[in-house]
Amino acid sequence: RDQVRKEFDEIANGEHECFDKEYRFLHPSGQGIWVSQRGGIVSRDVFGRPTRFVSLLSDITCNSDTEDSDGQPGNYDALTGLKTRSCMEKSLHRIDAAQYEDYAIIMVDLNGLKLVNDAFGYKEGDKLLCTVADTLKSNCACGDVIARWGGDEFIILAMHNGIVYVDDLIKRIMMQGNKTIGTRFKSNVSVGSACTAGRYIPTRALMQMAEEHLNRNKLLESRSARSLPLLSLVNTLFEKDSETEEHTQRLRHTGRQLGVSLGLPQEKLDELELLGLLHDVGKIGIPDNILGKPGKLENDEWAVMKTHSEIGYRIASSTPELSHIAGAILSHHERYDGTGYPTGLTGGDIPLLSRIITVVDSFDVMTHSRPYKEAYSLEYATGDLKKNAGKQFDPELVVVFLKLLENGKIQIYD
Numbered sequence: 128r129d130q131v132r133k134e135f136d137e138i139a140n141g142e143h144e145c146f147d148k149e150y151r152f153l154h155p156s157g158q159g160i161w162v163s164q165r166g167g168i169v170s171r172d173v174f175g176r177p178t179r180f181v182s183l184l185s186d187i188t189c190n191s192d193t194e195d196s197d198g199q200p201g202n203y204d205a206l207t208g209l210k211t212r213s214c215m216e217k218s219l220h221r222i223d224a225a226q227y228e229d230y231a232i233i234m235v236d237l238n239g240l241k242l243v244n245d246a247f248g249y250k251e252g253d254k255l256l257c258t259v260a261d262t263l264k265s266n267c268a269c270g271d272v273i274a275r276w277g278g279d280e281f282i283i284l285a286m287h288n289g290i291v292y293v294d295d296l297i298k299r300i301m302m303q304g305n306k307t308i309g310t311r312f313k314s315n316v317s318v319g320s321a322c323t324a325g326r327y328i329p330t331r332a333l334m335q336m337a338e339e340h341l342n343r344n345k346l347l348e349s350r351s352a353r354s355l356p357l358l359s360l361v362n363t364l365f366e367k368d369s370e371t372e373e374h375t376q377r378l379r380h381t382g383r384q385l386g387v388s389l390g391l392p393q394e395k396l397d398e399l400e401l402l403g404l405l406h407d408v409g410k411i412g413i414p415d416n417i418l419g420k421p422g423k424l425e426n427d428e429w430a431v432m433k434t435h436s437e438i439g440y441r442i443a444s445s446t447p448e449l450s451h452i453a454g455a456i457l458s459h460h461e462r463y464d465g466t467g468y469p470t471g472l473t474g475g476d477i478p479l480l481s482r483i484i485t486v487v488d489s490f491d492v493m494t495h496s497r498p499y500k501e502a503y504s505l506e507y508a509t510g511d512l513k514k515n516a517g518k519q520f521d522p523e524l525v526v527v528f529l530k531l532l533e534n535g536k537i538q539i540y541d
Contacts, residue, residue: 220330222284227286227323228326230322234340236317238316304318378404386483408438437457
């Protein structure tokens with residue numbers, strides 16, 4: 128019961144998107160039965176919080192009674208083809224019963240899966256999981272037991288192969304697991320292991336040792352592990368739209384100048400630069416035929432386009448480096464008079480950084496050409512800012528921005 132509650136709590140708190148677990152339950156008749164439970168989030172609110180969860184509970188007792196029933200579907204993960212957690216637990220139980228003295232446990236954790244799911248959808252996340260599973264299968268010895276331990280966790284039980292084999296296996300997994308294979312997203316894996324070294328150690332104790340080593344690996348790799356997903360997001364965004372890189376670099380520069388004039392502290396200036404770079408990160412989730420359409424969007428296409436701020440919010444919320452600007456990304460298309468999207472915030476309720484980006488973004492769009500329009504004149508752009516002050520734009524920010532422009536502290540870059 129506690130384990131089931133823990134799984135649901137982790138789903139509700141956003142720690143996991145889905146789970147695939149097997150438990151041993153006590154039937155009212157007094158008989159012990161095995162059940163498989165698979166579930167996941169199927170809907171969210173505009174802030175990315177789970178609102179609906181669906182799970183399927185199946186009686187798999189007939190598949191679990193026989194210790195070596197490798198042909199039974201209950202022993203294999205449906206997505207990756209690896210052994211299930213319960214199947215691995217049986218193998219560990221047999222080791223403890225026989226007190227084997229020569230075995231090793233290797234734990235593999237896929238970094239960035241939640242981010243991939245939020246940015247590209249679960250199909251891309253599934254591809255990444257299968258890529259890691261294939262890497263493990265292609266590198267492990269035929270006698271190794273490989274299982275999917277959790278949503279993004281894998282475990283390998285290596286028998287009678289020794290520390291030299293384990294070290295070599297880990298090197299191959301790390302090298303191949305950090306490549307982009309079969310997916311648009313580059314992520315990486317963390318690995319931890321523990322060996323018995325010729326004496327019996329209970330599997331639970333060895334698992335704890337392997338997990339400690341895994342956590343150390345994560346700590347040592349945290350900078351690169353986090354930068355890889357972030358770099359992938361930026362590169363994917365630039366690939367989606369050829370003018371985005373130049374546009375975002377101009378926003379970083381102009382937004383910072385406006386922020387300095389407002390007296391923002393350094394940490395807020397850093398956030399503003401990051402927002403200028405990634406405010407439109409949600410566009411990586413918009414279909415190319417809509418994002419690159421040269422003409423005016425139809426109503427249904429425009430409805431899809433408007434979801435990019437919510438997609439961007441979910442992506443940022445999933446990434447440690449971006450979580451502090453997630454709210455600003457969500458609100459960067461709100462309007463001062465409350466007619467913007469996605470939530471219709473007004474005035475000071477709109478985050479300050481979002482209000483700043485709205486001004487500099489609109490000015491940059493008006494003064495630079497795009498595939499579907501020519502650039503407007505400087506006079507037109509400044510006139511539009513004045514006309515929409517108090518409507519689309521924060522009127523105080525417009526005044527400060529125009530003064531900077533007049534004094535030559537903000538320039539129009541080619």
